[in-house]
Amino acid sequence: SAVISQKPSRDICQRGTSLTIQCQVDSQVTMMFWYRQQPGQSLTLIATANQGSEATYESGFVIDKFPISRPNLTFSTLTVSNMSPEDSSIYLCSVSRTDTQYFGPGTRLTVL
Amino acid sequence: GENVEQHPSTLSVQEGDSAVIKCTYSDSASNYFPWYKQELGKRPQLIIDIRSNVGEKKDQRIAVTLNKTAKHFSLHITETQPEDSAVYFCAATTIGSGGSNYKLTFGKGTLLTVNP
Numbered sequence: 001s002a003v004i005s006q007k008p009s010r011d012i013c014q015r016g017t018s019l020t021i022q023c024q025v026d027s028q029v030t031m032m033f034w035y036r037q038q039p040g041q042s043l044t045l046i047a048t049a050n051q052g053s054e055a056t057y058e059s060g061f062v063i064d065k066f067p068i069s070r071p072n073l074t075f076s077t078l079t080v081s082n083m084s085p086e087d088s089s090i091y092l093c094s095v096s097r098t099d100t101q102y103f104g105p106g107t108r109l110t111v112l
Numbered sequence: 113g114e115n116v117e118q119h120p121s122t123l124s125v126q127e128g129d130s131a132v133i134k135c136t137y138s139d140s141a142s143n144y145f146p147w148y149k150q151e152l153g154k155r156p157q158l159i160i161d162i163r164s165n166v167g168e169k170k171d172q173r174i175a176v177t178l179n180k181t182a183k184h185f186s187l188h189i190t191e192t193q194p195e196d197s198a199v200y201f202c203a204a205t206t207i208g209s210g211g212s213n214y215k216l217t218f219g220k221g222t223l224l225t226v227n228p
Binding site: 031044094106 | 146148154201217218
């Protein structure tokens with residue numbers, strides 16, 4: 001398995017501000033993923049983050065809104081920029097290890 | 113891209129009964145199909161998975177079946193218990209050499225309620 005932590009676990013933010021979410025893994029992984037889970041909904045992939053290269057964004061998600069950093073093989077950040085109430089969601093990072101994806105505990109974001 | 117449909121959206125059973133959740137996928141290149149259980153306020157946890165070279169896999173009270181021709185796979189839970197109550201998500205992706213992306217496409221989820 002994989003031990004994954006995220007910070008913060010939850011936050012309440014004002015519209016127009018930005019929040020950076022951190023994801024830390026217990027050992028090196030090549031691929032890290034960021035998902036969004038809107039209230040009562042399924043998980044939607046935002047982007048794939050590989051170390052040493054630009055993140056790959058899914059349709060509907062852009063770098064200006066969700067910039068991602070991947071400075072090393074155990075860490076990544078996702079920033080939610082210029083937030084609006086529609087960004088209120090749970091944001092989860094995940095890692096792939098031996099073909100299985102493991103999820104972090106999530107960051108519950110509320111935008112007022 | 114891949115599209116995964118999941119049914120039913122809600123399922124209520126009596127303790128001890130069986131529960132079946134069904135998913136279909138669209139991309140014939142998909143070859144790995146995990147199932148996740150998500151309890152309220154918690155992260156999704158992998159409960160079982162199946163690869164395209166296998167038709168069925170069992171783990172105690174949980175089983176998954178795969179029909180590659182029809183592009184559908186199902187989760188079967190026998191002798192359900194109240195602690196099985198959760199949201200269950202199916203997913204599909206492509207893994208292995210040549211074209212792997214590991215990007216999971218999830219179904220919309222099934223809220224399973226097991227009544228004591």
